[in-house]
Amino acid sequence: MTHDIEWEADHWIHCFHPKSAAEHTLVCFPHAGGAAGYYHGLSAALAPDVEMLIVQYPGRENRLFEDQAPSVEWLADTVARVLSARGLDRPVLFGHSMGAIVAFEVTRRLNRTSALPAPLVASASAAPSHVEARADLLGTLSVESDTDLLAWITGLGGTDLGMAENEELIGLVLSALRADLAALARYRVAPVRTARKGVAFA
Template identity: 35%
Template sequence: MTWFRCAETRPWASMRLFCLPHAGGSAVFYRPWAKEISPAVEVHTVQYPGRADRMADAFVTDAHQPARLIAGAMAPLMDRPAALFGHSMGAVLAYEVARLLQERGAAPAHVFASGTRPPHDRGDERRVSDLDDDGVVEEIVKMGGSDAEALQEPELRELVLPYIRNDFTLIEDYAHRDGTRLAVPLTAIIGDSDPHVSPEQARGWAQATDGRFALKVLPGGHFYLTDQQPAVIAEIHRTLEVPAAG
């Protein structure tokens, strides 16, 4: 099964935006972006294994493994400039993918790192992956990532909790490795009331690249980008210097 889902192909697009979801997320999270983003941009979203239409595919347990696989899958799609956007766990994976692409002489034009601390400062928060099922659900609801009532359904829990727990294990076990230093422009975007990353911590992303760095703080919590989608897309347009949709 392929790694990317493209809701709206645009052969005329001048660049591609590759979006990487959060822990427990799937490609559907970014589906609305396809119609809202500039016509000059074609959106491709990563579908992690073990969920949705990849339910039969085995989980990956080391963050560096999906980064390698995603970078490899991007190779035939790098015939035009590309940018990466990752939220939370997806931001760390986007960073690792960008490093690999740079090593291969195909560095992305820009990296957007959303809703998380930089890779060299993962913090000391408690491990969600070690909690029981009720604890995992409680943490997800606190973050605003899923509907509390839906996760009370036993059938849904049985379906989604294995991959949610796997994702948290993957990112909580992540350790930054020395190696290629990123030289790509990077924008960190966070919500002003996100309990998991402060503006000061987000500024640490500047140490992750030798490229130009910018920080954008928007109203909202960890999933600020749900309510602030127009502002996020406007920031992408401004940064990538592409015309707005419509």
């Protein structure tokens, strides 16, 4: 079991700028189709007392040849187990777009076993319960069309337009994006039995 957890930690969590004396930990979750490298610049810009850990989903960067995640829930179960094993002192979780949904589900799992709830910051995402909002977004995309998907992600401003000239790279990015969008389309938030502070979506 120890070997499994160590393996998972190395594969699931990136830390570009380790800070052994940091007082705070920020755990970041990439957007659909995204990878840990997306947060490298932000990690470098953080104050000395904040260490950033970035979740690396399977099927991209150093995990390129692994199967994509089958569901948001599967992602959340695994990441929560990995983070719990690290013994972090009340980390702040941050997720962008799809990452906000994954971070929300991880936060719920961490809070089940913690006396203090883990704070969550979410950006560019409707509330997890807003199934219609996700359906409207996904309904505008033709996930079978490379052209449509590429136009969509470049239109969001987070992708280098020059990437379109590299067909192999495009294929890898779009494969991860399709898998993530499929997981989002299937996702349904489970009811919350008790309200906990520190978790909120606008």
